[in-house]
Amino acid sequence: MPELRKDPISDRWVVVSTERGRRPSDFGSSPTVEGAGESKFCPFDEGNEGKTPKEIIAWRKPNTAPDTPGWDVRVTPNKFPALVIEGEVNRTGMGIFDMMSGIGAHEVIIETPNHNLNIADMEESHIDKILWAYKQRIVDLEKDKRFRYILVFKNYGTAAGASLAHPHSQLIATPITPRYVKLELASARSYFLEKERCIFCDMIRQELGTGERMVYENEYFVAFTPFASRFPFELWLLPRRHEAGFQELPDEERMQLARCLKDIMMRLKKTLNDPPYNYVIHTAPNSVPRPGKPDYWGTINYDFHWHIEIIPRLTKQAGFEWGSGLYINPTAPEEAAKYLREVKI
Amino acid sequence: MPELRKDPISDRWVVVSTERGRRPSDFGSSPTVEGAGESKFCPFDEGNEGKTPKEIIAWRKPNTAPDTPGWDVRVTPNKFPALVIEGEVNRTGMGIFDMMSGIGAHEVIIETPNHNLNIADMEESHIDKILWAYKQRIVDLEKDKRFRYILVFKNYGTAAGASLAHPHSQLIATPITPRYVKLELASARSYFLEKERCIFCDMIRQELGTGERMVYENEYFVAFTPFASRFPFELWLLPRRHEAGFQELPDEERMQLARCLKDIMMRLKKTLNDPPYNYVIHTAPNSVPRPGKPDYWGTINYDFHWHIEIIPRLTKQAGFEWGSGLYINPTAPEEAAKYLREVKI
Numbered sequence: 001m002p003e004l005r006k007d008p009i010s011d012r013w014v015v016v017s018t019e020r021g022r023r024p025s026d027f028g029s030s031p032t033v034e035g036a037g038e039s040k041f042c043p044f045d046e047g048n049e050g051k052t053p054k055e056i057i058a059w060r061k062p063n064t065a066p067d068t069p070g071w072d073v074r075v076t077p078n079k080f081p082a083l084v085i086e087g088e089v090n091r092t093g094m095g096i097f098d099m100m101s102g103i104g105a106h107e108v109i110i111e112t113p114n115h116n117l118n119i120a121d122m123e124e125s126h127i128d129k130i131l132w133a134y135k136q137r138i139v140d141l142e143k144d145k146r147f148r149y150i151l152v153f154k155n156y157g158t159a160a161g162a163s164l165a166h167p168h169s170q171l172i173a174t175p176i177t178p179r180y181v182k183l184e185l186a187s188a189r190s191y192f193l194e195k196e197r198c199i200f201c202d203m204i205r206q207e208l209g210t211g212e213r214m215v216y217e218n219e220y221f222v223a224f225t226p227f228a229s230r231f232p233f234e235l236w237l238l239p240r241r242h243e244a245g246f247q248e249l250p251d252e253e254r255m256q257l258a259r260c261l262k263d264i265m266m267r268l269k270k271t272l273n274d275p276p277y278n279y280v281i282h283t284a285p286n287s288v289p290r291p292g293k294p295d296y297w298g299t300i301n302y303d304f305h306w307h308i309e310i311i312p313r314l315t316k317q318a319g320f321e322w323g324s325g326l327y328i329n330p331t332a333p334e335e336a337a338k339y340l341r342e343v344k345i
Numbered sequence: 346m347p348e349l350r351k352d353p354i355s356d357r358w359v360v361v362s363t364e365r366g367r368r369p370s371d372f373g374s375s376p377t378v379e380g381a382g383e384s385k386f387c388p389f390d391e392g393n394e395g396k397t398p399k400e401i402i403a404w405r406k407p408n409t410a411p412d413t414p415g416w417d418v419r420v421t422p423n424k425f426p427a428l429v430i431e432g433e434v435n436r437t438g439m440g441i442f443d444m445m446s447g448i449g450a451h452e453v454i455i456e457t458p459n460h461n462l463n464i465a466d467m468e469e470s471h472i473d474k475i476l477w478a479y480k481q482r483i484v485d486l487e488k489d490k491r492f493r494y495i496l497v498f499k500n501y502g503t504a505a506g507a508s509l510a511h512p513h514s515q516l517i518a519t520p521i522t523p524r525y526v527k528l529e530l531a532s533a534r535s536y537f538l539e540k541e542r543c544i545f546c547d548m549i550r551q552e553l554g555t556g557e558r559m560v561y562e563n564e565y566f567v568a569f570t571p572f573a574s575r576f577p578f579e580l581w582l583l584p585r586r587h588e589a590g591f592q593e594l595p596d597e598e599r600m601q602l603a604r605c606l607k608d609i610m611m612r613l614k615k616t617l618n619d620p621p622y623n624y625v626i627h628t629a630p631n632s633v634p635r636p637g638k639p640d641y642w643g644t645i646n647y648d649f650h651w652h653i654e655i656i657p658r659l660t661k662q663a664g665f666e667w668g669s670g671l672y673i674n675p676t677a678p679e680e681a682a683k684y685l686r687e688v689k690i
Contacts, residue, residue, distance in 0.1 A: 007573035008536075009529050009544055014573040015673040022577060022675040024616050024684055027659040082665075082673045095551045096544070097572045153664035161663025170665070178669030184354050191353070199354055199441070206440045227442045228352035228359040232367060271369050280668025311667060314372040318506025319498035320427075320515070322656060323625025324523030328360040328427045330367040339369055 002083055002102030004176065013176050015082050015102055043079075044166035046071070046113035053077040056107065057136055059129045073129045074110045075137060081106035082172065089146050089175045105141055105173035109133050109152075115166050118156065120265040120274075127258035130169070134281070135254075137171055138247040142286040147173040149181060149285045152246075157276025160313045177285045184282060185304060192303035200305030201242050213337045215267065220253045221260040225333035225340070232331035233272060233340070235264055235310040246283040246306045261308075266345040268312060275312040282307055347428055347447030349521065358521050360427055360447055388424075389511035391416075391458035398422040401452065402481055404474045418474045419455045420482060426451035427517065434491050434520045450486055450518035454478050454497075460511050463501070465610040465619075472603035475514070479626070480599075482516055483592040487631040492518040494526060494630045497591075502621025505658045522630045529627060530649060537648035545650030546587050558682045560612065565598045566605040570678035570685070577676035578617060578685070580609055580655040591628040591651045606653075611690040613657060620657040627652055 002017040043051040049067040056075045064070025077085070083104025090101045111130050112122065119127060138150050154169040155162040177185070191199040207213055207224045215235060216223040223237040237260060243249065249257065268275060283306040321327055347362040388396035394412040401420045409415025422430070428449025435446045456475050457467065464472060483495050499514040500507040522530070536544040552558055552569045560580060561568040568582040582605060588594065594602065613620060628651040666672055 005573040007571065008548070009532055010525065011528065011532055012573065012575070013671055014575050015671065016574070016677050017673060017675055018677045018680075023680075024578075024618075027577065027617060027620070096547050097551075151665065151669050153668050155663045159661075161661045172665060172669075174669075174671065176671075178671040180355065180668065180670040183356065183670075187354055187356055202441050203353070206442075226352065228350040228357065229361070230357070230359050232372065233369075272372060273369075275372070278664030278667050280664055282668070309668065311664075316504075316506045317662070318500045319623030319625050319656075320496065320517060322623050323498050323525065323627070323654065324496050324517075324519075325525040325528075326358055326360065326519065326521075326523040328362060330362050332361050332363045335363075335368070 001087065004100040004102050004174075006098040008096050008098070012179055017082055017102065042115055042164065042166050044108075044110045044164065044168060045115055049074075052108075052110075053079055057133065057140075059132065069113075071113065072126065073112070073133045075133055076108055076110070078106040078108050078170065083174065100175060103146055103175055105144075105147070105150075105171070107137060107171045109137070109169040109171065111167040111169060118167050118265075119261060120269040122262065124255060124258045124262055127262055128255050131249075131254050131257055131261075132251075134169070134171070135247050135249065138245075138283065141171075141173045142247070144173070146175055147286055149174050149177045150283070151178060151181075151280060152283075153278065153280040155278055157313070160276035160278050162276075181282055181285065185285070188303045188305070198242055198303055198305050200238060200307065204238055204240060212334045215337050215340045216260055216263050218256050218260055220256040223260055223264045225337045227333060229329055229331075229333040229336070230327040231311050232314050232329060233268065233275075233312045233336045234329075234333070235268070235340075237261065237264065237308040237310065238305060239307075242302075242305055244284040244302075244304045244306060246281050248306075263345070264310065264340070267340045267343055268310070270343045270345055271339050272312055272314065275314060277310060277312045279308055279310040282309065346432065349445040349447050349519075351443040353441050353443070357524055362427055362447065387460055387509065387511050389453075389455045389509060389513060390460055394419075397453070397455075398424055402478065402485075404477065414458070416458065417471065418457070418478045420478055421453055421455070423451040423453050423515065428519065445520060448491055448520055450489075450492070450495075450516070452482060452516045454482070454514040454516065456512040456514060463512050463610075464606060465614040467607065469600060469603045469607055472607055473600050476594075476599050476602055476606075477596075479514070479516070480592050480594065483590075483628065486516075486518045487592070489518070491520055492631055494519050494522045495628070496523060496526075496625060497628075498623065498625040500623055502658070505621035505623050507621075526627055526630065530630070533648045533650070543587050543648060543650050545583060545652065549583060549585060557679045560682050560685045561605055561608050563601050563605055565601040568605055568609045570682040572678060574674055574676075574678040574681070575672040576656050577659050577674060578613065578620075578657045578681045579674075579678070580613070580685075581652055582606065582609065582655065583650060583652040587647075587650055589629040589647075589649045589651060591626050608690070609655065609685070612685045612688050613655070615690055616684050616688045617657055617659065620659060622655060622657045624653055624655040627654065 004013050006013050046069045053076045055066050058071040058074040061070040083102045085105050087103050089103045134152050141150050150173045152171045188199050213224045226236050284304045349358050351358050391414045398421045400411050403416040403419040406415040428447045430450050432448050434448045479497050486495050495518045497516045533544050558569045571581050629649045
């Protein structure tokens with residue numbers, strides 16, 4: 001079973017997946033990519049439903065059975081999960097070290113039966129179905145009291161870590177709240193306690209005011225290059241209205257999110273020649289009920305604000321970034337926003 | 346001038362180097378590598394001293410002049426610095442955003458005149474001279490009251506971010522303490538306040554006790570794969586004796602460090618077929634004098650412990666890691682240590 005281990009010095013949890021057990025000879029010159037879309041057989045193509053673990057949910061045409069053709073979006077467990085779904089979260093210590101059994105969910109959201117159709121080129125109504133699948137899975141998994149957090153993410157292109165070319169996203173549910181989310185939560189909390197305002201709402205207001213980093217806005221959503229972008233052409237996408245969790249998004253607003261996502265993905269594709277990218281959804285953590293406190297997070301509904309962080313993978317991270325956590329970004333976000341606004345789509 | 350910008354939500358500083366100003370067309374399929382050792386001309390080769398900025402220090406043969414041949418190790422400013430050395434650190438705010446002028450030092454330590462000789466294959470006495478250069482530069486730069494921190498790091502191989510093949514390390518002095526170092530400092534501080542012991546010393550004791558993650562030890566130094574390794578074959582190298590700053594290392598112990606470094610670099614090279622890697626030295630931050638307090642860091646000499654983190658670059662970081670700060674390591678550190686211990690060098 002995989003283990004969650006905590007480094008006592010940096011307070012960082014790591015998943016050590018002993019099952020995968022990669023030995024020195026497993027790390028070739030192109031070590032992390034299995035097939036990478038070159039192989040002719042794709043387990044995510046329509047008709048190959050038997051080659052994936054059994055589907056959990058799918059957006060299906062009427063009268064089609066699970067694990068058969070006829071789906072638009074399909075969610076299955078990851079065949080090579082980083083964390084395992086069966087078991088209890090046992091917590092143990094060993095001297096100064098802490099560990100936990102590697103319990104969690106690891107799922108794949110197959111975004112379309114079409115092997116070559118990516119978000120930038122999909123119909124908005126199809127992107128809406130992908131977002132529907134994200135929401136359904138979060139709503140379902142957050143009922144599992146073993147899990148503290150559900151992270152939805154997408155790797156596009158081998159340079160961004162995608163091991164299969166067929167369009168897909170992933171989801172990992174973990175028994176801990178991941179470090180970056182924790183830092184955001186703590187900082188948003190302390191801002192709220194001081195000012196009685198959401199820091200994300202303040203940021204949206206300031207960005208809409210100056211406009212120099214804005215890339216897209218519609219009635220419900222905005223997208224801009226953040227002031228302290230770590231990476232060239234980094235983008236954040238947020239709901240204009242204050243909302244702590246992605247899963248709270250009303251169905252009637254989801255189409256607007258699909259429109260926003262498609263728009264900025266097309267802009268990235270045109271501006272940067274179809275770059276590899278990652279995106280992650282940062283939503284509020286699962287609430288942890290405590291005796292006499294129905295919601296451990298208390299003011300969470302006021303102080304956190306879900307958002308999507310989109311990172312084109314254009315630069316390599318070197319020793320300085322790894323060692324310091326201080327990023328060097330060679331493209332000012334104001335410049336990046338200007339290119340993205342002005343590109344013809 | 347480059348800018349240091351702070352993201353108010355994650356409390357993360359970023360260097361936005363507007364001068365380099367990379368536009369969309371600058372990001373090709375292999376964007377970050379200039380030449381990467383394929384070009385015939387190398388500015389770091391002996392005889393080409395005129396092609397680098399003027400040397401700051403060098404370990405030289407007697408009666409040789411600066412910026413001429415006759416050196417063993419040579420330090421110069423980086424020709425394309427991420428931060429600039431001239432100017433004051435002006436701090437400004439803009440709504441919820443904070444920024445600082447991008448003042449700092451960015452230097453290159455050319456490790457040898459030999460274009461193809463890397464640490465694994467150098468004489469120990471030569472590695473000693475490289476370590477001497479690191480120390481000299483830290484001791485000199487920490488006198489500059491504008492700087493809070495000096496980070497020495499090395500990128501080996503293009504996959505690790507090296508832009509020139511000639512063996513070299515780098516150093517960046519910054520007006521802020523980088524985020525990861527800050528987290529380590531805070532955690533070591535709170536451990537010391539609770540237990541009156543250094544957390545690193547405790548970790549060394551525990552690792553020597555179990556032995557399962559040990560790779561190398563001599564009279565003064567140890568190297569092991571950390572319990573919560575983020576990456577396959579990650580290694581930490583620490584002085585056995587408690588010591589806060591790398592620059593405090595007595596000259597007579599430096600040769601033992603050279604021996605330790607050479608040993609583990611040879612083991613990495615043999616075990617993993619000469620992998621790309623990064624290393625960084627985490628030392629105590631420059632002390633910041635305050636009125637009535639000669640050393641702002643107070644107990645720093647007791648609670649921090651310098652070390653070198655070595656990261657072979659064998660796996661790609663994907664969306665999950667970027668989005669969460671939670672790493673998935675497919676090789677247990679106990680396994681990695683076993684391979685490294687048993688390889689013939």
